[in-house]
Amino acid sequence: MERGRGALGPALELVHTGRAPTRAVLTSELGxxxxxxxxxxxxxxALGLITVDSRPTASAGSQGRPSHRLFVNENGPxxxxxxxxxxxxxxxxxxxxxxxxxxxxxxxxxxxxxAVVLAEAVAAGSDLLRETGRRCLGAGLAVPSAxxxxxxxxxxxxxxxxxxxxxxxxxxxxxxxxxxxxxVTDAIGFTGNDVNLxxxxxxxxxxxxxxxxxxxxxxxxxxxxxxxxxxxxxHSGSSGLALEVGHLTVNPEGAPCHCGSRGCLDVEAxxxxxxxxxxxxxxxxxxxxxxxxxxxxxxxxxxxVRAAADLLVDRLGLGIAGxxxxxxxxxxxxxxxxxxxxxADPERLRxxxxxxxxxxxxxxxxxxxxxxDYNSLVGAAELAWQPVLDDPLVVLER
Amino acid sequence: MERGRGALGPALELVHTGRAPTRAVLTSELGxxxxxxxxxxxxxxALGLITVDSRPTASAGSQGRPSHRLFVNENGPxxxxxxxxxxxxxxxxxxxxxxxxxxxxxxxxxxxxxAVVLAEAVAAGSDLLRETGRRCLGAGLAVPSAxxxxxxxxxxxxxxxxxxxxxxxxxxxxxxxxxxxxxVTDAIGFTGNDVNLxxxxxxxxxxxxxxxxxxxxxxxxxxxxxxxxxxxxxHSGSSGLALEVGHLTVNPEGAPCHCGSRGCLDVEAxxxxxxxxxxxxxxxxxxxxxxxxxxxxxxxxxxxVRAAADLLVDRLGLGIAGxxxxxxxxxxxxxxxxxxxxxADPERLRxxxxxxxxxxxxxxxxxxxxxxDYNSLVGAAELAWQPVLDDPLVVLER
DNA sequence: CGTATTTTGTTTAGCGTCGGCACAAAGTCA
DNA sequence: TGACTTTGTGCCGACGCTAAACAAAATACG
Numbered sequence: 001m002e003r004g005r006g007a008l009g010p011a012l013e014l015v016h017t018g019r020a021p022t023r024a025v026l027t028s029e030l031g032x033x034x035x036x037x038x039x040x041x042x043x044x045x046a047l048g049l050i051t052v053d054s055r056p057t058a059s060a061g062s063q064g065r066p067s068h069r070l071f072v073n074e075n076g077p078x079x080x081x082x083x084x085x086x087x088x089x090x091x092x093x094x095x096x097x098x099x100x101x102x103x104x105x106x107x108x109x110x111x112x113x114x115a116v117v118l119a120e121a122v123a124a125g126s127d128l129l130r131e132t133g134r135r136c137l138g139a140g141l142a143v144p145s146a147x148x149x150x151x152x153x154x155x156x157x158x159x160x161x162x163x164x165x166x167x168x169x170x171x172x173x174x175x176x177x178x179x180x181x182x183x184v185t186d187a188i189g190f191t192g193n194d195v196n197l198x199x200x201x202x203x204x205x206x207x208x209x210x211x212x213x214x215x216x217x218x219x220x221x222x223x224x225x226x227x228x229x230x231x232x233x234x235h236s237g238s239s240g241l242a243l244e245v246g247h248l249t250v251n252p253e254g255a256p257c258h259c260g261s262r263g264c265l266d267v268e269a270x271x272x273x274x275x276x277x278x279x280x281x282x283x284x285x286x287x288x289x290x291x292x293x294x295x296x297x298x299x300x301x302x303x304x305v306r307a308a309a310d311l312l313v314d315r316l317g318l319g320i321a322g323x324x325x326x327x328x329x330x331x332x333x334x335x336x337x338x339x340x341x342x343x344a345d346p347e348r349l350r351x352x353x354x355x356x357x358x359x360x361x362x363x364x365x366x367x368x369x370x371x372x373d374y375n376s377l378v379g380a381a382e383l384a385w386q387p388v389l390d391d392p393l394v395v396l397e398r
Numbered sequence: 399m400e401r402g403r404g405a406l407g408p409a410l411e412l413v414h415t416g417r418a419p420t421r422a423v424l425t426s427e428l429g430x431x432x433x434x435x436x437x438x439x440x441x442x443x444a445l446g447l448i449t450v451d452s453r454p455t456a457s458a459g460s461q462g463r464p465s466h467r468l469f470v471n472e473n474g475p476x477x478x479x480x481x482x483x484x485x486x487x488x489x490x491x492x493x494x495x496x497x498x499x500x501x502x503x504x505x506x507x508x509x510x511x512x513a514v515v516l517a518e519a520v521a522a523g524s525d526l527l528r529e530t531g532r533r534c535l536g537a538g539l540a541v542p543s544a545x546x547x548x549x550x551x552x553x554x555x556x557x558x559x560x561x562x563x564x565x566x567x568x569x570x571x572x573x574x575x576x577x578x579x580x581x582v583t584d585a586i587g588f589t590g591n592d593v594n595l596x597x598x599x600x601x602x603x604x605x606x607x608x609x610x611x612x613x614x615x616x617x618x619x620x621x622x623x624x625x626x627x628x629x630x631x632x633h634s635g636s637s638g639l640a641l642e643v644g645h646l647t648v649n650p651e652g653a654p655c656h657c658g659s660r661g662c663l664d665v666e667a668x669x670x671x672x673x674x675x676x677x678x679x680x681x682x683x684x685x686x687x688x689x690x691x692x693x694x695x696x697x698x699x700x701x702x703v704r705a706a707a708d709l710l711v712d713r714l715g716l717g718i719a720g721x722x723x724x725x726x727x728x729x730x731x732x733x734x735x736x737x738x739x740x741x742a743d744p745e746r747l748r749x750x751x752x753x754x755x756x757x758x759x760x761x762x763x764x765x766x767x768x769x770x771d772y773n774s775l776v777g778a779a780e781l782a783w784q785p786v787l788d789d790p791l792v793v794l795e796r
Numbered sequence: 797c798g799t800a801t802t803t804t805g806t807t808t809a810g811c812g813t814c815g816g817c818a819c820a821a822a823g824t825c826a
Numbered sequence: 827t828g829a830c831t832t833t834g835t836g837c838c839g840a841c842g843c844t845a846a847a848c849a850a851a852a853t854a855c856g
Contacts, residue, residue: 003813024833033815038834054834063824064832148757155757213636226724230628237726238611238763244723244756252650252661259756263650325642326624326724328635358642358657359546359553365636401842422804431844436805452805461853462803 004040005393007032011040013389015050015070016096017204022067041070047396048076049096049388072097077396079384080129080139080181082121082172083194083377084110086159086221087287089117091125092374093134094381098205100374102128114154114166115175122175129181136181137395138384141172142194142376144220149240159221195225195335196234196243197379198370202333203229204382207371211331215323217245217316218335218370220289223266224319228327250318265319269312271337277308293340300344310348313341317352324357324365332367339369401437403791405430409438411787413448413468414494415602420465439468445794446474447494447786470495475794477782478527478537478579480519480570481592481775482508484557484619485685487515489523490772491532492779496603498772500526512552512564513573520573527579534579535786535793538778539570540592542618547638557619593623593733594632594641595777596768600731601627602780605769609729613721615643615714616733616768618687621664622717626725648716663717667710669735675706691738698742708746711739715750722755722763730765737767 004011007030014020014029027037044050054068078093078101088110092103104124110117118141129136145157152169154162199216202208208216214229226245228235236242246266247259254263255273267273271288275281278295282288299305316338324332332353334342342349350367357365372378388395402409405428412418412427425435442448452466476491476499486508490501502522508515516539527534543555550567552560597614600606606614612627624643626633634640644664645657652661653671665671669686673679676693680686697703714736722730730751732740740747748765755763770776786793 005813007814022833027833034834035816035836036814039814062832063830065822065824065834067833146757230633235628238728239726239757241757242724242726244726247723247756248720249647249650252647260754322646323724325645326640326721328637328640328642330636356658358645359544359639403842405843420804425804432805433807433845434843437842460803461801463805463851463853465804 002039002043004032004036004043007036007040008043008392009390011037012044012049012096012392015044015072016098016385016389017209018097020070022069024067026070044392047392049073049392049396050076072099074099077135077137078129078132079137079381080122080125080176081142081377081381081384082118082125082139083142083374083380084114084117084121084160085144085194086110089121089124090374090377091121091128092377092381093125093128093132093136094378094385096385098201098372098378098381100378101134102132103374103377104128110160110162112161112163114160114162114168115171118168118171118175119178122172122179122181126179126181137388139172139176139181140197140380140382140384141168142197142380143168144194146244147193147236147240149236149238152240155241158223193225193227193236193240194220194376194379196227196236197377197383198335198375199227199229199333199379200234200382201372201375201377201379202370203232205372205378206375207333207368208331211329213327213329214331214333215320215327215329216333216335216370217320217323217338219270219338220336221270221287222272223270224338226323228329245319245323248319248322250315250322265315268315269319269338274308274312274337277311278305279308289336292337296340296344309341309344312337313345313349314352316341317349318356320349320367321353321356324353329365332365333370334367335370335375342367342369402430402434402441405434405438406441406790407788409435410442410447410494410790413442413470414496414783414787415607416495417607418468420467422465424468442790445790447471447790447794448474470497472497475533475535476527476530477535477779478520478523478574479540479775479779479782480516480523480537481540481772481778482512482515482519482558483542483592484508487519487522488772488775489519489526490775490779491523491526491530491534492776492783494783496599496770496776496779498776499532500530501772501775502526508558508560510559510561512558512560512566513569516566516569516573517576520570520577520579524577524579536782537570537574537579538595538780538782539566540595540774540778541566542592544642545591545634545638547634547636550638553639556621591623591625591634591638592618592774592777594625594634595775595781596733596773597625597627597731597777598632598780599770599773599775599777600768601630603770603776604773605731605766606729609727611725611727612729612731613718613725613727614731614733614768615718615721615736617668617736618734619685620668620670622667622736624721626727643717643721646717646720648713648720663713666713667717667736672706672710672735675709676703677706687734690735694738694742707739707742710735711743711747712750714739715747716754718747718765719751719754722751727763730763731768732765733768733773740765740767 020026027034051071051073078095081092081094083090088107090105093101095101146155154166154168156164195218203214208214216227224246226243247264250265251263255267256262257264257267271292274292418424425432449469449471476493479492480489486505488503491499493499544553552564552566554562593616601612606612614625622644624641645662649661653665654660655662655665669690672690
């Protein structure tokens with residue numbers, strides 16, 4: 001009927017990730033004619049996904065007719081994103097462009113039954129949907145553990161007191177169905193490890209934008225997680241268990257690890273390791289990450305704290321160098337404790353990585369702190385948006 | 399003009415990799431109608447790339463009209479593949495389907511000037527082309543070292559006495575141009591690390607067929623190499639230096655390595671390490687790999703040899719388990735010495751990997767020996783075939 | 797042994813999607 | 827103000843596919 005069907009998804013992704021501010025850019029990025037790009041934009045606008053500002057822009061610079069500007073529709077549909085963490089859960093409605101439209105959280109002890117938490121989170125999301133009146137096109141969930149494919153089971157969710165192997169995806173889908181969230185069918189509901197989702201979010205909307213091979217490393221509470229985005233897609237391995245980087249050996253004389261080895265990244269470079277190295281007694285009141293990050297922020301001048309930070313940076317650098325030798329990414333982003341360590345002394349970590357990775361060439365890879373708030377939450381939303389980005393028509397015409 | 403243009407490349411790849419023996423299979427694999435599949439097959443036949451056997455097949459089994467069978471054209475065009483190794487070079491003409499049409503080799507000491515060797519190899523390939531009268535559509539080169547992108551420079555070609563950073567791709571292209579090989583322009587000539595190319599070949603035509611995430615590990619002379627094929631494409635990292643797996647720590651108390659650490663896979667699991675562990679003096683007459691493989695084949699019953707093999711398997715298993723935790727492949731293929739070790743005792747290696755990888759689930763990944771002769775050579779040919787597989791028309795209509 | 801059934805291959809018609817092109821619109825530059 | 831540059835849009839035609847009918851070649855079954 002109309003022009004521009006095949007290119008609909010790629011075009012939406014370009015606007016979504018902020019890489020197509022105008023129809024002219026869309027034309028070149030998609031490699032189609034202006035006519036087709038115009039038709040694609042018109043179709044996306046008709047679908048309510050993007051808006052076009054055709055007012056004469058006060059354009060500075062180049063000559064020629066100024067472009068109309070393309071925006072994600074700020075009042076368009078949203079997806080429901082939920083994140084479970086050690087201290088509770090957080091739920092958000094996220095629009096295209098990774099914009100958080102509304103968010104709420106629930107705190108307190110996480111019950112041992114994941115179904116209860118997920119039902120609470122979904123109920124909170126349902127409330128948000130009712131309050132805002134937004135149309136919901138999907139839902140995504142972030143959990144702080146590995147998620148095994150193809151069934152979406154949480155493996156070893158250590159700091160949640162959940163049973164290992166809990167079928168979180170099925171439970172999440174059930175909770176969504178029970179809540180009767182309009183627009184979300186059984187087929188749409190995605191689940192992922194929180195570091196994976198941080199990587200996805202940072203790649204689309206944050207410090208990882210434009211990277212082809214993006215490596216993320218983060219430590220939130222206990223242990224160290226990794227994630228890899230290749231050509232814009234999350235690489236989670238054949239069964240979802242890739243980038244379990246916590247058991248790289250970074251200190252042959254180090255502390256024993258439950259994996260049977262010793263000196264693993266997991267036990268040498270997480271918040272607890274940092275607090276212990278700094279000679280602080282970890283308190284139970286706030287999260288280990290918060291305690292560690294506050295210590296770096298407030299007492300970095302203290303020699304003991306500084307020494308502990310340097311030690312952890314050296315260990316972390318060894319682990320990252322190993323990953324650089326294996327994955328050869330073109331950008332690295334750090335989250336959680338590692339972000340704090342990087343920001344406190346960017347040069348030390350870069351030097352260690354460059355020194356221990358095999359070729360100066362790949363050792364010179366940029367290492368950046370993550371740049372988004374709630375990046376796992378936004379990443380969970382990306383999972384939910386993916387079907388829309390793949391083909392806007394089939395999802396919207398339900 | 400005709401039907402079936404967009405699907406031409408995918409269709410050729412299906413026949414090339416042996417996944418489309420008939421038009422009927424082509425129909426379902428491409429997700430098109432029988433009409434289109436027929437047109438595609440006709441076009442590929444007209445281009446001289448495939449042949450169709452429409453004789454009434456003595457088909458056993460299913461009912462209905464028997465399919466005509468599709469074959470790669472055995473008398474069709476070829477690509478030139480060259481491999482440089484410690485003992486000399488080998489050159490082959492390789493047709494579609496990874497079939498080696500003709501091959502020759504040059505032995506002797508590799509001169510310190512790579513341009514000389516490459517010119518010799520290309521000259522040998524030129525002779526083969528003249529003798530066979532085949533049309534040549536491209537050329538690929540395999541070298542036993544990392545190859546840095548985007549310029550194709552060989553880094554640390556330790557056992558070739560070449561300078562590190564030698565621009566082997568440019569030299570190869572120059573040699574091809576000097577030889578005036580018809581059909582090969584400056585734009586077509588590809589270079590890759592030999593383990594990478596082994597992985598590519600095994601994925602397309604060997605033990606890796608059908609795998610989605612394929613990990614290869616091999617040791618040919620000194621050191622250990624790795625390679626990864628993701629979704630049918632070689633993952634060589636942002637600058638071609640991915641899967642440098644030789645410096646994974648597999649023995650904290652092990653021998654020092656030139657990288658500054660100790661107990662690296664490179665020095666713990668290569669042919670030299672095996673010969674030393676078995677108490678044999680490596681001789682200079684044949685390659686270290688040959689000596690090690692012969693020892694395993696002929697004297698595996700000897701307690702010292704057996705103990706050395708077990709030790710290397712344990713070290714190798716530790717390294718592979720680390721890779722499994724990071725990459726989560728769905729199949730692993732071993733080459734060189736590691737193939738011999740695997741074939742001598744398949745269960746020991748599998749047990750070590752399963753034991754040391756984090757989840758039994760990903761620990762249960764199949765580990766297989768490589769199955770092709772000259773797999774690096776065939777892989778180099780795959781590099782050269784790739785443009786044809788991507789779009790048969792642009793390459794053939796020159 | 798002949799007919800129905802199944803599966804494959806081919807032909808024809810039709811249509812959807814995109815490129816090419818001409819033209820209009822909206823700015824800058826001299 | 828007029829020439830130039832760049833962007834947006836409408837129209838037409840071509841290309842590449844699907845759909846549907848038909849033909850061919852085997853098996854299944856009475």
